[in-house]
Amino acid sequence: MTLLELAQAVLLLAGCFFYAIGTLGLFRFPDTLTRIHALTKVDNLGLGLIVLGLLPFAAHLAAAAKLLLIWLLALAASATAAHLVALAVRQQQEGNPHDD
Amino acid sequence: MLRFLAVLLVWWILTDGEASALAFGVGVAVLVMLVSAVLFPRSGYRLVWYRVPGFLWFFVVQSAVAGLDVARRLLAPSLPIAPGLRALTVHLPEGAPRWLLANVLSLLPGTLSVRLQDNQLLMHCLDTGMPLEAQVRQAERRVAALFGVDTGVAL
Structure with missing residues (x-):
């Protein structure tokens, strides 16, 4: 096992570890808003580590760029989704679903 | 082009x-x-290209800190969180800069953008004891520098 492979293994395992923790957040945190914190932030870290671990495996430049593009898209999607869910929760709490 | x-x-x-x-x-x-x-018509704002790498670096480091922060809280048996809502006035101009700030804040430590109405940003915070104001102002400065805009106030 080369040093690079070892580093990759550590990165991938750490990524999976953070995904597991993000899911743990769904159980441990008390309400929807705090759970969003767990899902967005911890899962993004997990995805970042996995992408970082896979980058040296990429067959060519375009494949590596595709990994980065996936990461960027996931970041944008999770930030937007988190915001929309939080907004919906807030409006429900205020009891005025059509107010924006 | x-x-x-x-x-x-x-x-x-x-x-x-x-x-x-x-x-x-x-x-x-x-x-x-x-x-x-x-x-998506032109917003009238242009990125300052040479500041993009610095901004990305800031974002990547901070979002990693955010993930570690939440993970640390989750793994602590006492679950040390003090969630709550905070409203802040945003000094960035309307449009792309404000929007970027709200989205970036959702991925930074402890904050989650709930609603952006005019220049009022409502955030949900995981721990209201954190120095949130300072963090938001720092992110705001970064976004302002990225777009090369003046926030009109000394931050």
Whole structure:
């Protein structure tokens, strides 16, 4: 096992570890808003580590760029989704679903 | 033109750099560029290109800190969180800069953008004891520098 492979293994395992923790957040945190914190932030870290671990495996430049593009898209999607869910929760709490 | 090149780059990435797909990709890129120009007209703000790497670095480091922060709280048996809502006044101009700030804050430690109404940003905080104001101002300064805009106040 080369040093690079070892580093990759550590990165991938750490990524999976953070995904597991993000899911743990769904159980441990008390309400929807705090759970969003767990899902967005911890899962993004997990995805970042996995992408970082896979980058040296990429067959060519375009494949590596595709990994980065996936990461960027996931970041944008999770930030937007988190915001929309939080907004919906807030409006429900205020009891005025059509107010924006 | 920049938009066209960006779309073409994405095409090149999606096709794994396949050269034979490039001619078709140019046609697709032109169409996508036209559609995107209609859907997202120019905002009037331009990124300061040489500040993009610094901003990305700031963002990547901070979002990693955010993930570690939440993970640490989750793994602590006492679950040390003090969630609550905070409202803040945003000093960035309307449009892309404000929008970027709200989205970036959602991925930074402890904050989650709930609602952006005019210049009032409502955030949900995981721990209201954190120095949130300072964090938001720092992110705001970064976004302002990225767009090369003046926030009108000494931050």
